[in-house]
Amino acid sequence: MNMMSEAAVEKALDKSMSDAGLKMIGKDVSVYYGEKRALFDVNLNVRKNTVTALIGPSGCGKSTFLRTLNRMNDTIDGCRVTGKITLDNADIYDPSVDVVELRARVGMVFQKPNPFPKSIYENIAYGPRIHGLAKTKSDMDRIVESSLQRAGLWNEAKDRLQEPGTGLSGGQQQRLCIARAVAVSPEVILMDEPCSALDPIATAKVEELIHELRTNFTIVIVTHSMQQAARVSQRTAMFHLGNLVEENDTDKMFTNPDDQRTQDYIMGRFG
């Protein structure tokens, strides 16, 4: 009889699990800034085509964890990451990994909109150009248009593509940055408080965009706004003092969280 060993079955199951849902896997992730330990053995998985929100009080490690996902911490002196993080089951901290290529696959949008001091067109075209994604001018035009379309900015920007990106309003600039991140066809988009500098209407537009982008991308978002986490995400992870306290379905997290610290934090109570 042709029977698989128990270990082989388990391995096959693990693989099918990750194929079905897990885009990134963080295992025992710790981060040190020099002597100071900022993250303690975090085990957190990021599901494919899902918006995962990271919440927690200031200094809890949520942004630190976010930055480990595309090795942004590499740029900080004295920062050390231990544990294992995989993207499609490949270790992103492996010495053979090209960090530039990794960041094309795992893009990032920051708190403050930071367009390049160039035209709207060039803001989008820059990434595809350095990654060699467009062979001809018309290829590039197509990428710029589709990226602006996806970021919901095309109608507002199509007649002013040669104007500086910095001339847009704050909300438009943030959507330009999202378009720029989308232009290199990443698989995962990391967002570090993308709406904290925006007014409620611009925030609603970005949230609508996050909802649409989820079909094609996997999104991880750090937010200080509990309501935003509840509105945009399907999974929520709560950090506290460098530890992952709880990770759960967003519906469960905001109606009946398992951990008392999560409960106190989201309800605005003293712990």
Add this chain to the structure above:
Amino acid sequence: MSTHITSIYDEDLKYLTRRISEMGGLAEQMVAESVRALVNADLALAQKVISDDTILDDAERQIGEKVIVTIARRQPVASDLRELMGSVRIAADLERVGDLGKNTAKRVIAVASASLPRQLARGLEHLAELALVQLKEVLDVYASRSPEKAKSIRERDNEIDAIYTSLFRELLTYMMEDPRNITPCTHLLFCAKNIERIGDHATNIAETIYYMTTGSPPEGERPKDDTTTSFGATGA
């Protein structure tokens, strides 16, 4: 439980708890008075119960408004949100209890002319006592927020149902004995049903409290011993 960072939020929640306790106290009083009015044929007391009902109606509306405003202003989550939704449900149940007391009081006039057999009055009083004990206990559980006690109240509703069933049989017997009993006995049957329904509302409240405190509905079917629905079906 720890308090909110914004203290006025706690004030909002305390307001709701206080108003619901007040509603509970009044509903309890109305039910007790309606049954006393019925047994003693006390028309003045019956009239008082009828007019007290508007106080409960107003309280329910005010609680609903407070909940709407609190949700709009504070975007409550987790147990705060369950607490607010629970307040609306409990206020609605208590308002219904008041309505049932009022309905019993309205029937006092119709029944007052007929002399009530002592045994039947005792049966109704006993039924009301049980319903009132259940209502009182559930209000205590509301104050203590104990999911275990909420669960035990829910499991006891069958006592009331059993007595209701036996009253139902008794009233049928009186009606068969003498057709002149039919009118007062029909009113009494409605009164008994009103009281039995109060037990159901107390059980609803117990379930709501269980959900408010634990975040999940109580498991299993609630016990049911009201077998009057099948009376006569087999020609009995």
